[in-house]
Amino acid sequence: xxxxxxxxSRARAxxxxxxxxxxxxGTLEWLVVVAVIGIxxxxxxxxxxxxxxxxxxxxxxxxxxxxxxxxxxxxxQRNEAVAVTxxxxxxxxxxxxxxxxxSSAGATVPPQAAVLKSVVLEGRTAITAGAExxxxxxxxxxxxxxxxxxxxxxxxxxxxxxxxxxxxSVTVRVSINPGGRATACMQAGVxxxxxxxxxx
Numbered sequence: 001x002x003x004x005x006x007x008x009s010r011a012r013a014x015x016x017x018x019x020x021x022x023x024x025x026g027t028l029e030w031l032v033v034v035a036v037i038g039i040x041x042x043x044x045x046x047x048x049x050x051x052x053x054x055x056x057x058x059x060x061x062x063x064x065x066x067x068x069x070x071x072x073x074x075x076x077q078r079n080e081a082v083a084v085t086x087x088x089x090x091x092x093x094x095x096x097x098x099x100x101x102x103s104s105a106g107a108t109v110p111p112q113a114a115v116l117k118s119v120v121l122e123g124r125t126a127i128t129a130g131a132e133x134x135x136x137x138x139x140x141x142x143x144x145x146x147x148x149x150x151x152x153x154x155x156x157x158x159x160x161x162x163x164x165x166x167x168x169s170v171t172v173r174v175s176i177n178p179g180g181r182a183t184a185c186m187q188a189g190v191x192x193x194x195x196x197x198x199x200x
Contacts, residue, residue: 053165058192060121060163061172061184067093067117068138068174068182072147074116075140082116083139083150086127086161093117096139127161138176147180162187173198 025033068084071093075082081096090102098114121127137150138159149159160175170189176182185198 050169054170054190054192056122057163057165057170057172057189058195060127061174061192061195063119063121064091064127064161064163064174065182065184067091067119068176070117071138072140072145072180075142076145079142081139081141083137085137089126090118090120091127092119100137121163126166127163140180145180147176147178149176149178164188 083096087102095114164171
């Protein structure tokens with residue numbers, strides 16, 4: 001063997017045990033990283049979905065409160081009665097002189113000029129009648145901006161709609177008093193920012 005040196009077994013073993021520079025992660029390391037990310041994501045998904053449902057109900061309640069105030073102010077400004085009619089997942093603001101209905105397809109109000117605003121809620125949120133039962137429509141009078149409830153007993157102190165997610169684990173009650181004032185409170189679920197519990 002002319003001048004050619006062969007590495008000794010000891011030198012060969014030291015080279016194999018020495019970490020390689022610039023090799024990056026191997027296949028096994030990447031599989032472990034992907035598995036850990038998958039486990040963390042699977043654990044966080046139910047919590048995230050619950051958060052999205054709470055926010056959808058909160059947004060729908062805020063929207064309905066704002067629209068009730070809008071309808072009340074439009075009645076005074078137009079000097080004409082304005083109504084808010086609710087459906088299963090929608091509500092429509094219209095002149096009280098016209099009958100109205102709404103669905104996920106939108107508002108049905110003849111003549112169409114009577115519609116002031118139509119809102120269809122996300123698929124995560126539904127509107128139902130409150131404990132007083134049957135409230136589908138509230139009319140605001142232009143004089144005094146007072147409210148009249150259609151579908152509840154005469155002289156009822158207040159009437160309400162319930163907004164909830166699919167399994168009703170998050171429910172917000174939006175109530176209207178005869179003076180035309182709308183309020184919201186949490187009937188079920190984790191409290192939402194700015195919405196007090198109905199019991200307090």
